[in-house]
Amino acid sequence: MxxxxxxxxxxxxxxxxxxxxxxxxxxxxxxxxxxxxxxxxxxxxxxxxxxxxxxxxxxxxxxxxxxxxxxxxxxxxxxxxxxHAPTVEEADQLLAVRALLEAESARLAARHADDEGVRQLQALCDRGFAAVEADDVDAAVTANSELHALVTALSGNKVLAELAAQVSRRVRWYHTPVARRRGAASWEEHRALIEAIAAGNEDRAAQIMRDHTEHTRHSYLEQRAAEPVESAPQPTRRRRPRSAAN
Incomplete structure (x- = not known):
């Protein structure tokens, strides 16, 4: 009952x-x-x-x-x-797709972002600069991921946000090795991006994001060329012992 x-x-x-x-x-x-x-x-x-x-x-x-x-x-x-040790081609393709998705995210964010969204972006940018000054790579990478995710959320395009989320963890994987190399330059680019979004300048926001993601892609590829990733050992075939001749 x-x-x-x-x-x-x-x-x-x-x-x-x-x-x-x-x-x-x-x-x-x-x-x-x-x-x-x-x-x-x-x-x-x-x-x-x-x-x-x-x-x-x-x-x-x-x-x-x-x-x-x-x-x-x-x-x-x-x-x-x-x-898994990603091939250079694998990383290059994913980072190229990321550039396309995030450039469009930035363009739409400049159209739709409100004052609160811009304040949140600025707070994340401040966190990123502080992390770089403290040489805290993990904190810088986390702030970077959150900032890019927020730009995508501010775009207002749910399909675009879903697609970007699918590649976000691998992007973070590729960004981590070059975060220290990119350093403050990356966050200066973020600051310029936020200014373009705040001004509602769609074309400039898209171009800054496109250049920004390309800088990260080239940094990763340059580092891979200088420090190749070790591949897992290939399976070895075991020989069967030969039987004694009759």
Missing amino acids: LRSDLAIQGAAPKIARPVPLRESVFEALLELIVTGHLRPGQHLAESELAELLGVSRQPIREALQLLSGEGWVDLHPGQGAFV
Whole structure:
């Protein structure tokens, strides 16, 4: 009687289900990959990861499978799991797409952003400059990601925001290695972008964002050329012992 009455009235709260452990481990490992604490090409030993995160090997194994399915980890039979080492072409293509998406985001943000949105952008820019002065790469990368996400949100285009969100983590992955090299110059570009958005200058905002994302792309490619990423070892074939001749 009680159950049916509550159901009819819609008064019974839904109990939040706990997040499966494999998904929590997935997010933890992905964050370590994106921030560069687990480097491209690095071997991922299940026992070491389990000890690091304080879990058993089973959720580690399941999370590695999930990461492999999304292209963050490469699984080599007989050798284990390795952080995916993106090819130069792979990185170049993604960063080029990012430039197209974010230039359009900036153009629309200049059309739609209100005063509060501009104030939020300025606050993020101040955080970024402070992080650079403190040589806090992680904080600078986080502020950078938040600023770009806010520009996309201010565009008012939900489809564009969804597409940008799909590539945002990989963009952060590629940006982290060059954040220190880009330094204050990157945030000066952000400041100019915010001024264009505040002024409602769509063409200038789009051009600044286009140049800004291209600078990051070229910095990443230059660093890759100077410091090639180690690839995971290739699977080796085991020779069968020859049988003795009759």
